[in-house]
């Protein structure tokens with residue numbers, strides 16, 4: 551079973567290799583999914599393979615022709631990799647429009663990567679209005695048609711229902727995995743936890759889910775472990791591994807996460823009623839506390855505090871992704887609430903590609919010492 555953990559960890563560590571293998575093994579055409587949320591069930595039901603595009607370690611040489619240098623590095627990396635031909639095996643990419651940077655990518659993609667079709671995906675700003683569901687359904691139907699024209703396979707209601715059922719099984723498995731990682735922080739340290747979660751972006755969901763459930767079963771059979779100080783981590787993502795290693799070396803582990811790349815993807819289950827497309831849409835409408843979906847009630851602080859109480863976490867770590875405006879705008883609101891609740895808070899500014907982590911090491915070390923004392 552340790553080999554299963556190693557296999558999924560390696561799959562998360564090597565996105566391109568894993569994605570190419572999945573394309574080969576399934577024989578499907580791939581569709582790249584820009585962050586943050588894409589209705590993967592529709593892609594799956596149309597007989598295509600969704601592949602997550604979450605940036606990567608690359609030097610920016612050509613992307614700056616299309617994006618300002620102050621745009622976030624994930625998007626600069628995605629554009630750079632697109633120009634370099636790294637996505638040449640994909641049939642299309644879906645570009646969401648959560649922020650100004652993503653809108654700029656969407657506008658400039660045809661010029662930057664002319665051979666690769668970009669399909670836009672726009673979500674309603676105010677998701678609390680009844681019209682939001684109708685709006686999303688209309689967008690989803692347009693997306694569905696685009697995808698069907700790529701694969702030549704109709705995403706019938708039955709196919710959509712099957713894909714949704716598979717994705718619900720996957721999401722339930724992920725929720726269970728994050729709980730098991732909390733009770734087994736020595737076997738599943740923060741780096742392994744991250745890579746197992748990330749591997750799902752590059753594998754066929756049926757194959758991944760089968761392996762994940764077997765891993766969960768094994769973890770559940772092991773005695774619980776006491777592995778250091780539990781914290782909650784929040785933000786867009788927590789990478790690279792050299793950054794995650796700082797938590798492990800200072801005896802911190804993730805009791806839970808509120809990362810857009812991780813638990814925000816699967817913490818909400820679909821409602822049981824409605825057509826498959828409605829259930830897929832409502833799941834997005836039901837997500838609360840996420841910066842990237844307008845949240846006029848500003849529930850993120852409350853959610854983080856509750857998460858810390860439920861899991862016994864002793865502090866909250868903010869992984870602020872450099873130049874991510876939506877995340878930066880949210881911070882002052884939840885910071886005040888977390889401090890008022892008496893929970894220690896650590897703010898860290900990160901990027902996917904960092905030349906050194908020494909400053910971060912010192913800050914995480916002193917936070918761990920404060921929590922310990």
Ligand code: SF4
Pocket residue numbers: 585622624625648649650651652786842871873874875876877
């Ligand atoms: S600024 Fe933030 S939300 Fe926008 S693309 Fe970059 S990371 Fe995503």
